[in-house]
Amino acid sequence: MIAEEQADQAIAEVLGRHKREKKHLISLLQDLQATLGYLPRKGMQEIAGFLGMTEVDVWGVATFYNQFRFVPLGRCHTTVCLGTACHLAGGRLILDALERELDIRVGETSGDGGFSLERVACIGCCMLAPVVVIKDRIHPRMTPFKVEEALIPYKRECRGGPEE
Amino acid sequence: MSKITFQNISGKAKSEWEALQNSVYILVGAATCGRAAGALDVIEAFEKELSRQGLEASIIQVGCIGLCHAEPLVIISKPGSMRVAYANVDPDTVRRLVEGYVAGDDPCLELALGTLEAEAGEAAYIPEVSRFEHERRLILGRCGYLDPENIHHYIADGGYGGLDKALKMPPDAIVEELRKCGLRGRGGAGFPAHRKWESCLKAKGLPKYVICNADEGDPGAFMDRVILESDPHQVIEGMIIAGYVVGAEKGYIYVRAEYPLAIERIEIALRQARDVGLLGDDILGSGFGFDIDITAGAGAFVSGEATALVAAMEGRRSEPRIRPPRLAEAGLWSQPTLLNNVKTFAYVPGIIERGADWFGSIGTEGSRGTAVFTLAGKVANPGLTEVPMGTTLRQLVYDIGGGIAKDKQFKGVQIGGPSGGCLPESLLDVPIDYDSLREAGSMMGSGGMIVMDEDNCTVDAARFFLDFSTRESCGKCTMCRLGTPQMLHILEDITAGRASMSDLDLVLTLAEDVKAGSLCGLGRTAPNPVLTTLRYFRDEYEAHIRDKCCPAKVCTELIVYHILPDRCDRACEHCVLTCPTEAIKGGKGEVKVIDQEKCSKCGTCLEVCPPEYDAVVKLSPVSALPAPEPAKRRSKK
Numbered sequence: 001m002i003a004e005e006q007a008d009q010a011i012a013e014v015l016g017r018h019k020r021e022k023k024h025l026i027s028l029l030q031d032l033q034a035t036l037g038y039l040p041r042k043g044m045q046e047i048a049g050f051l052g053m054t055e056v057d058v059w060g061v062a063t064f065y066n067q068f069r070f071v072p073l074g075r076c077h078t079t080v081c082l083g084t085a086c087h088l089a090g091g092r093l094i095l096d097a098l099e100r101e102l103d104i105r106v107g108e109t110s111g112d113g114g115f116s117l118e119r120v121a122c123i124g125c126c127m128l129a130p131v132v133v134i135k136d137r138i139h140p141r142m143t144p145f146k147v148e149e150a151l152i153p154y155k156r157e158c159r160g161g162p163e164e
Numbered sequence: 165m166s167k168i169t170f171q172n173i174s175g176k177a178k179s180e181w182e183a184l185q186n187s188v189y190i191l192v193g194a195a196t197c198g199r200a201a202g203a204l205d206v207i208e209a210f211e212k213e214l215s216r217q218g219l220e221a222s223i224i225q226v227g228c229i230g231l232c233h234a235e236p237l238v239i240i241s242k243p244g245s246m247r248v249a250y251a252n253v254d255p256d257t258v259r260r261l262v263e264g265y266v267a268g269d270d271p272c273l274e275l276a277l278g279t280l281e282a283e284a285g286e287a288a289y290i291p292e293v294s295r296f297e298h299e300r301r302l303i304l305g306r307c308g309y310l311d312p313e314n315i316h317h318y319i320a321d322g323g324y325g326g327l328d329k330a331l332k333m334p335p336d337a338i339v340e341e342l343r344k345c346g347l348r349g350r351g352g353a354g355f356p357a358h359r360k361w362e363s364c365l366k367a368k369g370l371p372k373y374v375i376c377n378a379d380e381g382d383p384g385a386f387m388d389r390v391i392l393e394s395d396p397h398q399v400i401e402g403m404i405i406a407g408y409v410v411g412a413e414k415g416y417i418y419v420r421a422e423y424p425l426a427i428e429r430i431e432i433a434l435r436q437a438r439d440v441g442l443l444g445d446d447i448l449g450s451g452f453g454f455d456i457d458i459t460a461g462a463g464a465f466v467s468g469e470a471t472a473l474v475a476a477m478e479g480r481r482s483e484p485r486i487r488p489p490r491l492a493e494a495g496l497w498s499q500p501t502l503l504n505n506v507k508t509f510a511y512v513p514g515i516i517e518r519g520a521d522w523f524g525s526i527g528t529e530g531s532r533g534t535a536v537f538t539l540a541g542k543v544a545n546p547g548l549t550e551v552p553m554g555t556t557l558r559q560l561v562y563d564i565g566g567g568i569a570k571d572k573q574f575k576g577v578q579i580g581g582p583s584g585g586c587l588p589e590s591l592l593d594v595p596i597d598y599d600s601l602r603e604a605g606s607m608m609g610s611g612g613m614i615v616m617d618e619d620n621c622t623v624d625a626a627r628f629f630l631d632f633s634t635r636e637s638c639g640k641c642t643m644c645r646l647g648t649p650q651m652l653h654i655l656e657d658i659t660a661g662r663a664s665m666s667d668l669d670l671v672l673t674l675a676e677d678v679k680a681g682s683l684c685g686l687g688r689t690a691p692n693p694v695l696t697t698l699r700y701f702r703d704e705y706e707a708h709i710r711d712k713c714c715p716a717k718v719c720t721e722l723i724v725y726h727i728l729p730d731r732c733d734r735a736c737e738h739c740v741l742t743c744p745t746e747a748i749k750g751g752k753g754e755v756k757v758i759d760q761e762k763c764s765k766c767g768t769c770l771e772v773c774p775p776e777y778d779a780v781v782k783l784s785p786v787s788a789l790p791a792p793e794p795a796k797r798r799s800k801k
C-alpha cells in the first residue's frame with residue numbers, strides 16, 4: 001500500500017499535468033490510475049475540486065467505465081478473459097477455479113495484497129482461448145486443473161511462500 | 165526549404181525499400197496475438213543466433229497476416245531467392261533457420277509453411293495455404309509484410325498516393341467517387357459512407373472534426389486492433405482525405421486503452437507522418453492543414469455508438485443521445501463531425517487511388533467490396549480474413565477456417581457479437597452481405613465470427629451475450645436497463661432447469677419491448693442472440709425446460725459428473741488427488757465415486773482421468789445418474 005503522503009504528492013503531480021477543463025476528466029482519471037494503480041477516494045475528491053465539479057459527477061464518470069478501479073491492485077494482478085471464445089471454451093470454470101484457488105471473489109484484492117482478480121470482456125487472443133493473464137503474462141489454453149499449477153510460482157513470488 | 169512534393173517523399177521511401185530488398189531480412193509477426201504466442205522470444209532467439217554466427221540481417225517486427233494458428237510466424241527474405249514463411253516458430257527452430265536459410269541456401273522446407281508470392285498491385289499470398297484462394301485482401305494486404313513502425317515501407321508500397329491524388333481533386337468529386345463505389349460504413353450498421361461525408365461537407369460551422377472509431381468492444385473481434393497494429397498508415401491516410409473533403413483541420417482516433425500496442429504504433433505512425441510533411445500545415449503544398457490526436461477510451465462497449473463516443477471524448481459518461489441532430493451537423497463540441505470505423509477509413513485511399521469502378525467490381529450489388537472477419541471458436545484454423553462480400557458462411561467456416569476442430573459436429577456460428585445472431589447449419593449457404601445477414605436475423609456487425617460445435621450450448625451462449633449486454637447497458641433507457649436483466653434472469657432460470665415453457669413466450673415479448681424501447685444499437689440489438697437461438701435452436705431450449713437436460717452438457721446445474729465403475733482403474737488416484745473440493749472418494753484398489761454434494765463441476769476429473777481408462781463422463785439430466793452401488797473392495801492383480 002502506498003503511504004498517504006506519497007499518494008498526496010502523486011495526486012498533486014497528476015493535477016499539475018492537466019488543464020482545468022472538464023473535458024480532461026477522463027484523462028485525469030486515467031493518469032491518476034496509471035500513477036497509483038487505482039483511484040483513491042481522496043484523489044477523485046481533489047479532481048472534483050480542481051475541475052469545479054461535484055464529487056458525485058466525478059464518481060459517476062469513474063464508475064461508468066470498465067477501466068477504473070477503486071481498490072489497489074494486488075502484487076500479482078490476475079485477469080481472466082471472458083470474451084465469447086473464452087466463454088465457449090470454458091472461461092467461467094477458469095474464473096471459478098481462480099476464485100477458489102486465490103480465495104477471493106472477482107473484483108477483490110486479497111488481504112495480504114498478494115493477488116487481485118478481475119474479469120475482462122476480451123483481450124483479443126481468441127485463438128488461445130481460454131486465456132488468463134497473470135502479472136501481464138498471458139497463459140493460453142487454460143483448464144481448471146492448470147490454474148492451480150500456473151499459480152504456484154506467483155504464489156511463491158507474491159505471497160512470500162507457497163500456500164499451505 | 166524546398167517545397168515538399170510527394171515525388172520527393174516517395175522516391176526516398178522507394179530507395180530505402182530497394183536497399184532492404186537487396187539485403188537479408190527477417191519478418192516476425194509481433195502483433196498482440198503473435199506476442200502472446202511467443203514472438204518476442206523468437207526475436208530474441210534470432211538476435212542471439214545471428215550474433216553468435218556473426219551474421220547481418222535485419223529483424224523487423226511486423227503485424228499479423230491473419231493466420232493465428234500459425235503464430236509465431238516468420239518470413240525470411242533474401243535477395244534473388246524466394247521469400248519463405250515459417251509457422252509456429254519457436255526459439256529451438258530459430259537456430260536451424262539461421263544456419264539453413266540466413267547463412268546457407270537451404271530454405272528448410274520441412275519447416276516452411278510456404279513461399280510468399282506477390283503479383284503487381286495485389287496483396288501478397290502464400291500459394292501453399294489454400295485459404296488464400298478464397299480471400300481478397302484490400303485492407304489487410306500489407307498487414308504482416310510491412311514494418312508498421314516505418315512510414316517508408318507504406319509509402320514505397322504506394323501508400324499516401326491516394327492522398328496525393330485526392331488533394332488535386334475537388335472535395336465533391338471525392339464524395340462522388342464514394343457514392344459510385346458503394347462503400348458502406350464498416351462499423352456494423354452499413355450506412356452509405358458518401359452520405360455521411362456529404363452531409364458533413366455541406367454542414368455549416370467551423371471547426372469541423374474527423375473521428376476514427378477504434379473502440380472495438382465486441383468480445384471476440386479484433387480486426388481493428390490488427391489493422392492498427394499492422395498497417396496504421398492506411399487509416400491515417402483515409403482520415404486525412406476525409407479531413408480534406410469535409411473541411412476539418414483536426415482528427416481524433418478513439419481507441420480502447422486495452423490496446424496499448426495499437427496506441428503505441430499509431431503514435432509512431434502519426435509522428436512519422438508529421439516528420440515527412442503528410443500531417444501538419446500545408447500538406448504536400450496543397451494549402452490544406454490537418455493533424456490527428458489519439459484519445460484512449462476508458463472501456464465501455466456503448467462507446468462504440470457514435471453519439472456515446474462523442475460524449476466520452478468530451479469527458480462525460482458515454483451515453484448515446486437522440487438523433488437528429490446527426491453528428492455531421494452537431495458532433496464533437498456540437499461542431500460538424502465525421503465519424504467512421506477504422507476499416508471504412510482504411511478502404512478510402514485504395515478507392516481514390518484505383519477508382520470507384522475497381523472497388524465497385526468487388527462484392528455484391530448492395531454490398532460492395534470486401535468484409536473483414538475474425539474467425540474464432542471451434543474452427544480448426546482460427547484467424548483473420550478478408551473475403552469479397554457475397555462469400556458464403558460455409559466457405560468461411562470450411563474453406564478458410566478449415567472446418568470444425570477435432571472432427572466435431574458444427575452447430576452454429578455467431579456473427580456480430582452481442583448484437584448479432586447465431587445461425588445454424590441450414591443457413592451456411594447464406595452469402596455474407598449486409599442485407600442477407602439481417603434477413604437471417606443476424607447482422608454484419610463489426611466482424612467477429614465465433615463458430616460453435618456440438619459441445620457448445622446455444623442457450624448458454626445466448627445467456628452469455630445477454631449477461632454482457634446487461635453489464636454494458638449505460639442505463640439511460642429503461643427497457644435496456646431493466647428489460648435485458650429480466651431476459652437474463654429468464655435465461656438463467658432456463659439454464660438452471662427452473663423455467664417453464666411459458667417463459668419462452670415471456671422472453672419473446674420482452675425481446676420485442678427491449679428492441680422497441682431502446683435508443684441506441686446496444687439496446688435495440690441486445691435481444692438478437694436470444695431471438696436467433698430461439699428461432700433456430702428451439703429444441704435445445706425445450707430440452708432444458710422440459711427434460712432438465714442440457715444436450716451439449718454445458719449448463720452446470722443440469723449436469724453431473726460420474727465415474728463409470730467398469731472403466732475406473734481402481735489403482736489410479738489421479739482424480740482423487742486433483743479434485744479441488746475433495747469430492748472424490750475411494751482409496752487404493754477401490755472404484756472412485758464422486759460425492760455430488762461436494763462436487764463443484766469443474767471438470768478436472770474428466771481432464772486428468774488417463775485416456776486409457778476414460779472413466780469420467782458428464783451426464784444430463786441430473787436424473788441420469790445411476791443409483792450408487794455399494795462399494796466393492798477388490799485387490800488388483
